[in-house]
Amino acid sequence: MSTSKLDTSLTKELEALKQEGRSKSPERIIEQYIPPKDESGPRYKMVGSNNKFIRLNSNSYLSLSNHPELIAAADKATHKFGVGPGAVRFIDGTFIHHDKLEKRVAKFADKPAAKIFNSAYTSNCGLALTLSNKKTHWIGDQLNHNSIIRAMRISNIPRENKGIFKHNDMTDLKRCLGEVRPDIERIIVIFDGIFSMRGDYAPIDKINQICKAYDSKFKDGVITIVDDSHGIGAYGDTGRGTSDFCNASPDIIIGTFGKAFGVNGGFIAASKTIIESVRQKADTYIYTNPLSVADCAAAIKAIDICDSDEGLNLLKSLKERTAQFRQGLERLGKESIKGPHPVVPLMVRDTPKTHDLVKYLFDHGVLVVGLTFPVVPKGDETIRFQINACHTSADIEYVIELLSTFD
Ligand SMILES: Cc1ncc(COP(=O)(O)O)c(C=O)c1O
Incomplete structure (x- = not known):
């Protein structure tokens, strides 16, 4: 038995997903975790790149994964x-x-x-x-x-x-x-x-x-x-x-x-x-x-x-870094959705511009996710930034600076 007939049908389905703009890009692969040091929060090395990346798309808000x-x-x-x-x-x-x-x-x-x-x-x-x-x-x-x-x-x-x-x-x-x-x-x-x-x-x-x-x-x-x-x-x-x-x-x-x-x-x-x-x-x-x-x-x-003092301190850092990032976006006149949560959306409202900004940030050592239709409605295209407790003030300023130089 062979799966060649099934493979042909699935290839057509995959092509249709691509045409509809619904297919996922290839997965990027993390090959190294570099612990935080001084002014620098954790960094990641990715297969195929020499950059050391700041990760602004992780759900590990308290940065406990490597505790x-x-x-x-x-x-x-x-x-x-x-x-x-x-x-x-x-x-x-x-x-x-x-x-x-x-x-x-x-x-x-x-x-x-x-x-x-x-x-x-x-x-x-x-x-x-x-x-x-x-x-x-x-x-x-x-x-x-x-x-x-x-x-x-x-x-x-x-x-x-x-x-x-x-x-x-x-x-x-x-x-x-x-x-x-x-x-x-x-x-x-x-x-x-x-x-x-x-x-x-x-x-x-x-x-x-x-x-x-x-x-x-x-x-x-x-x-x-x-x-x-x-x-x-x-x-x-x-x-x-x-x-x-x-x-x-x-x-x-x-x-x-x-x-x-x-x-x-x-x-x-x-x-x-x-x-x-x-x-x-x-x-x-x-x-x-x-x-x-x-x-x-x-x-x-x-x-x-x-539930410990350490946890409360991490939560405090998370809130401070989130506020710093949100204020930075505001300073640049960027549109977001208000609130104190570390998920901070940057409303781009344009698909090609969202892809370009994700690439620009990647080329400068920042990992983020771009959300385009059908994940979000057309016109709501967004870059989702996620802050975590081990990002440093310098990390956040670096990203804000990068955003100010993109147009
Ligand atoms: C509301 C909600 N529920 C469930 C999940 C999935 O969580 P898990 O990875 O534990 O399945 C997510 C995140 O992706 C989520 O945002």
């Missing part, structure tokens, strides 16, 4: 238990580190219990499989992350059991709630905490208040869920994310260990009954190997650091 204590914790766990779990959780693939991380992240999120997954992506899908039945109605923000959209799609509910509200538009959320059929028993309202392409946040306090008014009308009530992958660890006074920033907690929190915590993996934090239901019903939890003990040990250490 010596995380590396030591991962090392120690690996030496004790090996590199892989050998089985799924319910067939004796559960190690002490999985249990400890679940307890630690539940405490961090201020919820009674938590379950860990291989990613936030699979957490969203697993939660949808757990909560959905024919009498469930899902409502989501128009700009929700792909993992939430996918989760709503695989939840096997009829098409009419879904509502989408305009981005952060509370009047439209009310419209969606008002349109739910009376025979529905359970409403799920789900939204990103921080919208990753824009750096703005969901007003959880207002969403909770609106949902509360509809709660008594439905048998299982209105359940609010935030996916705070970009907020957890990086936002709010204590780094607890968008709930911290809004001073309001939704019923269920989804997060990742792969961004501010600098490791890998995802979690759901909620009531004990919801978490036990996840354990029994979420296929993306049940039928796949869990995180390695190394990932878990490093994630536990990352949360401990977030």
Whole structure:
């Protein structure tokens, strides 16, 4: 047998993606990490270039990925238990580190219990499989992350059991709630905490208040869920994310260990009954190997650091560098979306100019991502900058200087 006929069809599909402007560029490869030194934050060497790059497209907001204590914790766990779990959780693939991380992240999120997954992506899908039945109605923000959209799609509910509200538009959320059929028993309202392409946040306090008014009308009530992958660890006074920033907690929190915590993996934090239901019903939890003990040990250490003076200092640096960068853009008269989050979009509003600016920055040793249609609507073409706690003041000034010389 040969795959040549399939290869021919796939080649046509790939060509179509390219024509539509939807294909991804080749992946750049990092070949070396250079630790921070004096006025210089971490640098990266890339295959095919002699530059040493500042990375302004990493989600590792607190710069914990290379923290010596995380590396030591991962090392120690690996030496004790090996590199892989050998089985799924319910067939004796559960190690002490999985249990400890679940307890630690539940405490961090201020919820009674938590379950860990291989990613936030699979957490969203697993939660949808757990909560959905024919009498469930899902409502989501128009700009929700792909993992939430996918989760709503695989939840096997009829098409009419879904509502989408305009981005952060509370009047439209009310419209969606008002349109739910009376025979529905359970409403799920789900939204990103921080919208990753824009750096703005969901007003959880207002969403909770609106949902509360509809709660008594439905048998299982209105359940609010935030996916705070970009907020957890990086936002709010204590780094607890968008709930911290809004001073309001939704019923269920989804997060990742792969961004501010600098490791890998995802979690759901909620009531004990919801978490036990996840354990029994979420296929993306049940039928796949869990995180390695190394990932878990490093994630536990990352949360401990977030909760310490060191973590608060990192958060302070992150906020200072973010403010410095945002002020720099303002000084140059560049358009952005206001807010304190370290995702800072530069609105270019033109596709070729976005590509040119990404290349210009790359040629001068700066890694960023350009967002063009269909990732963002036409006219909203953007360069997304992501600040992290180990960028130095000199790093930020260098990038601002570069931006001032591009036209
Ligand atoms: C809101 C949201 N959810 C989920 C993810 C995926 O996180 P993970 O890499 O843990 O699957 C992302 C980031 O890409 C995100 O922005």
